[in-house]
Amino acid sequence: MGFSASAQAPGAGDGGLDAPGGTAPVNPEYAYVAHIGFLLLALSYLIRDVLYLRGIAVTAACIMIAFNLLTYDQPAWVVVWWNIIFITINLCHIAWLLHDRRKGSLDEREERLRSTVFATLAPAGYRKLMALAQWRDVTAGEVLIRQGDDSSRPLIYLYSGFALVAVDSRNVARIGQGSFVGEMGYLTDAAATATVSTAGACCVVSWPAAGLAALLRREPQLRQSLHQILAHDVVEKLALQARQPA
Template sequence: MVSDSSFIGEYLATTSDILVAASISFTVLAFLIRDILWLRSLAILGNLFMAISDVTHDPLPVINFFGHLLIVAINIGHSFYLIMERRRAVLKPREQALREQALGSMDAVTAKRLFLLGQWVWIDEGTTLITQGQKPDRLYALLEGKAFAAARYRKVGELGPGQFVGEMSFLTNDTAGATVVTSERCLCFEWDRELLRQQMDRSKDLNAAVVAALGGDMARKIMSQNMRFVRKQLPARG
């Protein structure tokens, strides 16, 4: 059996060995971190240790040395950009409230990007937001107030704070399956569909976050409809 001291003496005998071991440790840890800023910070440390290890060699492995420094510089630049972006990602009270109610686990940076693409609007009672059989040009998220959905002149559901209007049509790029009308004055956030889609096509992160939020809302609505259907089928208790 090899003792700990002999293992260290054999494999970590020089300063270069220790630096390489530290670099590998930081690199492995980076793959276990979800936060991109911490990931880049660990990548900086890992490559910095490798660059220092290169200096201990004679002659200096020039390509390796400057390659590690280049990776360090790139990650420092990206880290600076992330820090500045996070500082700008301070949500206003209404934005934070809608994020908590409708956007699920979307991070603040992505949520702020999403809010910069739309605007807040007050919508009067009795206003038709989307019409069945037509492709809406707006996507809405309710923060205050209520609305109802109707299909073929029959009420099929109600919408309230934290829910989207037109999400199914947006995800499928098809016409609306129901007409949605406000049942009271509502405070909504609205996006131009085409502008939002263009930005989603340019950013995989934004696309994934928006699809997850809309898909989650749609799934909850379907589950709620199914529960109402089941309750109607149950025999009344006498």
């Protein structure tokens, strides 16, 4: 950062640390500081969490400023000031991210859901998903989805309790907590092929179809991850159905 070739041959006498304009380093022993800064910068590109990425980038920029000030009699001030600008921008984003995370703190149920069902979602995406969520305690016999309902119905997750699945008024399956309801229709945008009603007291969480669709249009990575979770749920249900006696 801020280094360029000089009139001196690269690496001649100083390890190739000439500053812009050909200023020779007065403290070439600080070359390791530059290596640390560049290694941190490279590490930041490997991190998916934006908060940690920006934190490491700030640290790397501070190290590069220190390297310029310690190594050269006439530091490359253009490099120093631009690094200060980058640090300021990243610190503003870090403050915004921390504020957003505190504002979107999760309760006990949401934390449990995060660790068991939505573990593959990025933290920010999960908080946006839960901001749409509607929690309800329901009694036995309540219909969650009805056969023939169109795709405007909500996506539902059975947090606790059991539910009965009926096709043409005949019970064909029983699902328990940890199952999605209506995920097949959500994935295929088709009408519900079965009626699902609670078999006892249950706690369910649902996402309104319109709000969820709008969110996923804005967050393509979240959409992809959620579809993978729902597809996995469908596969598990089909495998369970195949193991049941005819």
